[in-house]
Amino acid sequence: MPDSRTYIDIHVLQTVPPSNLNRDDAGSPKQAIYGGARRARVSSQAWKRATRLAFDDELHIPRRTLGTRTKRIATLLATRLADRTGLDNEAAARLGNALLAHDLNIKPGRKAEETAYLLFVGHNQIDAIVDLVADRATELAALADDALTKTVADLPVRAQLATKHPIDVALFGRMVADIPTLNVDAATQVAHALSVHPVEIEFDYYTAVDDEKTRDDDAGAAMIGTVEFTSATLYRFATLNVQHLAQNLENDQEAALAAARAFLRAFVTSMPTGHQNTFAHRTVPSLVSYLVRTDQPVNLVSAFEQPIRSRDGIAAKAVVRLAEELNHTSTAWGLTPLAKATVYDPASNLTAISPNNRGANATSLEQAFGTPQVLEEAIDSVLNAVAPRLGERTPR
Structure with a gap:
């Protein structure tokens, strides 16, 4: 078989309300400076764990095929x-x-x-x-x-x-420093999620009342405290090396396709659980785009190096920015995807754009992302594109 590379890039835009998905050692939402602006950040480890939990909790994958x-x-x-x-x-x-x-x-x-x-x-x-x-x-x-x-x-x-x-070891890898022969190179890479706009950390001051206090008791709260939060439109990226996944699964092509399907769904539908009972922050993405590449993975975060600043919505503008960056990587760098499948709503993504630019932006969206699909159709589409390439060998 000829040497071959096949990657599935996953691009996600997702807006979350006030939340603290992933906190640092001081309890603050994690942050990063990017493009000179402070951004909300969710670590790759947090979303990989959420993905692993989704295999069992949401997709009901048999426990015997998973790891711990x-x-x-x-x-x-x-x-x-x-x-x-x-x-x-x-x-x-x-x-x-x-x-x-x-x-x-x-x-x-x-x-x-x-x-x-x-x-x-x-x-x-x-x-x-x-x-x-x-x-x-x-x-x-x-x-x-x-x-x-x-x-x-x-x-x-x-x-x-x-x-x-198990499929999660094959996907995310394993390192055992004392026993190198047990190491497994990951078939996936997951980026830290970043907000596409600047953020400020805010504080929620809360009190808890003692229900058993009477009117004659003191009027103070039984407990007071604060919790920090942000709200953000996040850009999330991951890539899956399809051939490497198959190699980790002993070249069982059926198992590799099943593992890829699980990852493609669980990564985009999962959510880290930090302070979830406080904020009920679970949302669904505004855009999910799967791109099959045969050259190299391409993280499109550079679309947001200049942060979006807006008072009338951010997600729609982020979709257009992402489309423009994807089109640029194809025309300027020749990194054209073999196949693409995207879940998005062109109409809603154009409502926040100036009417004078909607025609051009509609064309840009269609060129970048193709015809909108529902999630399962999109996953089927990219797996159909990579299945014939699973038997080919990845160069080292």
């Missing part, structure tokens, strides 16, 4: 061993620790039930480790410590974590 990032792999393994073999909890924990200690050299953490670091591991991979000893678990559990350690030393525990990766 935890310091409690020993506890998980012991629980699976007890469930499968009938060992009591103490014997299962002893056998599980013996399995992890030799081949993986996973050291205990500060707490008895934890290991020293987080490990991103598939539920199916934990089951595969259990499979190594399930038929003789009772026999192994009866051995003395030294004999048990020697007996399990030759079992390929590490190999179970190096194959048959």
Whole structure:
């Protein structure tokens, strides 16, 4: 097969109301300076976690095909061993620790039930480790410590974590500094979300009243406090290396397409949960554009290097800016997408534009994004474009 690159770029414009999606160590909404202006920021880690949670919570992907990032792999393994073999909890924990200690050299953490670091591991991979000893678990559990350690030393525990990766490990990668052979290069890159306009942090002063106080008691609040927030129209970007995803999934093309579909949907529909009960900030994007590229991923954040300043709406202007930047990358740099599919409403995006410019902007939107589609149609469209290329090899 010839060398080939195939990327799916995801561009999202999304407006959120007063919120604190992702806070720093002082509790303030995260920010960044870009284009000389202070912007709202949501870290890539926050949105990747929201995406991972959406696989289970919203898309109902079977748990056995997903992973978990935890310091409690020993506890998980012991629980699976007890469930499968009938060992009591103490014997299962002893056998599980013996399995992890030799081949993986996973050291205990500060707490008895934890290991020293987080490990991103598939539920199916934990089951595969259990499979190594399930038929003789009772026999192994009866051995003395030294004999048990020697007996399990030759079992390929590490190999179970190096194959048959769950889709979220295949997508987001895994780094284990102590065991480089377990590292998995991510098939996705996710940018920090930035507001397309300047922001100021505001403060919500709140009070809580003691319901059991009577009129004769003092009139003060039982608790007072403040929470910081911003509101913003965010530009979000991610890219998916389709061939690399397939390689991480052992070249199972059907699994790769299923994982790509899950990511394309979950990334755009998920939302970080910071202070969600306080602000009820969950919205849907005003634009989602999927672009299939065969040259390189292209982050279009430069469309907003000059911040949008407006008193009559920002999202519509941001859509036009994004279209202009996409058209510019195609004409000036020759970075023309192989395929495109976009969810947007041309009519609503033109209402905030000067009537004198609407014709030109309508043409620009159509040229950049094509005919509007609904979300599932857009996802089907880009997957149909990349499916024939999945069998091709990505150059290193």
